[in-house]
Amino acid sequence: MKSPDIFIVVAAYNEEKRILKAISGLQNFGYRNVIVVNDGSRDRTRELALSSGAVVLSHPVNLGQGAALRTGIHYALKAGADIIVTFDGDGQHQASEISRLVTPIIDRKADAVLGSRFIKKGSAVNIPSSRKFFLKAGVIFTRLVSRIRVTDTHNGFRALSRRAASRIDIKMNDMTHASEILDEIHKKKIKFVEVPVTITYSEESVMKGQKTSNALRIFAKMVNKKIFG
Amino acid sequence: MAALFNIVLVLIGVFVIVFSRLNFSWNKLSKENFLLFSAGGLVMIIIGVFPQLSFAAASVLGIQRGSDFLLYFSVIVLFYLLIRQSVKTEQVESKLSKLVENLAISNPERKKPGKEEKSKSRQKK
Numbered sequence: 008m009k010s011p012d013i014f015i016v017v018a019a020y021n022e023e024k025r026i027l028k029a030i031s032g033l034q035n036f037g038y039r040n041v042i043v044v045n046d047g048s049r050d051r052t053r054e055l056a057l058s059s060g061a062v063v064l065s066h067p068v069n070l071g072q073g074a075a076l077r078t079g080i081h082y083a084l085k086a087g088a089d090i091i092v093t094f095d096g097d098g099q100h101q102a103s104e105i106s107r108l109v110t111p112i113i114d115r116k117a118d119a120v121l122g123s124r125f126i127k128k129g130s131a132v133n134i135p136s137s138r139k140f141f142l143k144a145g146v147i148f149t150r151l152v153s154r155i156r157v158t159d160t161h162n163g164f165r166a167l168s169r170r171a172a173s174r175i176d177i178k179m180n181d182m183t184h185a186s187e188i189l190d191e192i193h194k195k196k197i198k199f200v201e202v203p204v205t206i207t208y209s210e211e212s213v214m215k216g217q218k219t220s221n222a223l224r225i226f227a228k229m230v231n232k233k234i235f236g
Numbered sequence: 237m238a239a240l241f242n243i244v245l246v247l248i249g250v251f252v253i254v255f256s257r258l259n260f261s262w263n264k265l266s267k268e269n270f271l272l273f274s275a276g277g278l279v280m281i282i283i284g285v286f287p288q289l290s291f292a293a294a295s296v297l298g299i300q301r302g303s304d305f306l307l308y309f310s311v312i313v314l315f316y317l318l319i320r321q322s323v324k325t326e327q328v329e330s331k332l333s334k335l336v337e338n339l340a341i342s343n344p345e346r347k348k349p350g351k352e353e354k355s356k357s358r359q360k361k
C-alpha cells in the first residue's frame with residue numbers, strides 16, 4: 008500500500024519569530040506538505056513561511072485560529088490529503104511526535120487522534136501553574152458539557168483522517184473551535200484516541216499565547232452554544 | 237414635571253426620526269431600520285403629546301403608572317433590537333469568513349526552492 012499523504016496545517020498569527028523553526032522542524036522529519044494559514048498577520052509571517060517552502064494561504068484579515076484551521080483543512084482535503092495534522096506555529100509542538108499521532112489512523116484504529124499532555128507519558132514542559140489549573144478545569148468542563156472523556160482539551164495538536172476531517176464542521180472562528188472539535192467528535196461518533204505529547208512552554212509562548220482569562224470567555228461561549236444551539 | 241418629561245419625549249422622538257432619516261439618505265441605514273426607528277420616534281411623539289395614552293395602556297396591562305409602562309415597553313423593544321442586531325452581526329461574520337476562506341484557498345502561494353518570485357502553482361493530486 009502506498010504511504011498516506013500527510014498534510015500539516017499550521018495556523019499562524021504574527022509568528023515571525025517562531026514560524027521558521029516550526030516549519031524546519033516539520034521538514035526535518037520529512038513532512039513536505041506543510042500548509043501555513045497566515046491569518047492576517049501584520050508582521051513578516053507570510054514572507055518567512057514562503058521562504059521556507061511551505062504552501063501559504065493568506066487571510067486578508069484576522070479571523071482567529073478556528074477559521075484558519077478550517078481554511079487549511081479544506082485546502083488539504085482538496086489537495087488530496089489522507090491525514091491532516093494540526094500543528095502550532097509557535098514551536099510548542101514537537102514534529103518528532105507526529106508519527107505517534109498518525110499511527111492509529113494508519114493502523115485504522117481511529118479517525119481522530121488527540122494529543123494530550125496530561126495523559127501518562129505526556130508532558131507539559133515549564134507550564135505555569137495557573138495555566139495548568141485552568142486547563143484542568145477546562146477538561147472537567149468539557150467532560151460535563153461535551154460528554155467526551157478526554158484528559159486534555161486545548162493543546163491544538165491532533166491528527167484527523169480524511170474522513171474525520173470532512174465530517175468535522177468547525178464553525179467557531181476563534182479559540183472556541185478546540186471545544187467544538189471535541190463536541191463534533193462526540194456527536195458524530197468519530198472514533199478517537201488520545202496519545203501523549205509534549206507541549207513546551209517558553210516565556211515567549213506564554214506571553215504571546217492565550218491569556219488565561221480567555222478561558223472564561225471560551226467557557227461562556229460553549230455554554231451559550233449548548234443552550235442556543 | 238410631567239410637562240417637561242413630555243416635551244423631552246417629543247424632542248427625542250423628533251431627533252430619532254431626523255437622525256435616522258439623515259442616515260437613511262446617506263445610505264448608512266437600511267430602509268427597514270429607518271422605518272423601524274421612525275416608528276419608535278413616532279410612538280415617542282404621540283405619547284409625549286397624548287400622555288393619557290400611556291396611562292390607558294398601563295391600566296389595560298395592569299401596570300400602575302404610565303411611565304412604568306413606557307419603561308417596560310422600551311426595555312422590551314431594545315432587547316428585541318439587540319437580539320436582531322446580534323443575529324445580523326453573526327450572519328455577516330459567517331459570510332465574511334466564507335469569503336476570506338475562498339479567497340485564501342484560491343490563492344495558494346508557494347515559492348519554488350531557489351527561485352525568488354512566488355509561483356501560484358499549488359500542490360496537486
Ligand SMILES: Nc1nc2c(ncn2[C@@H]2O[C@H](COP(=O)(O)OP(=O)(O)O)[C@@H](O)[C@H]2O)c(=O)[nH]1
Binds near residue numbers: 018072076095215
Ligand atoms: N490563524 C490564527 N492563528 C492563531 C491566532 N491566534 C493564535 N494562533 C496560532 O495558534 C497557535 C496557538 O496559539 P497560541 O496563542 O500560542 O495558543 P496557546 O498555545 O494555547 O497559548 C499558534 O500557532 C498561533 O500562531 C489567530 O488569531 N489566527
Ligand SMILES: [Mg+2]
Binds near residue numbers: 097212
Ligand atoms: Mg502557543
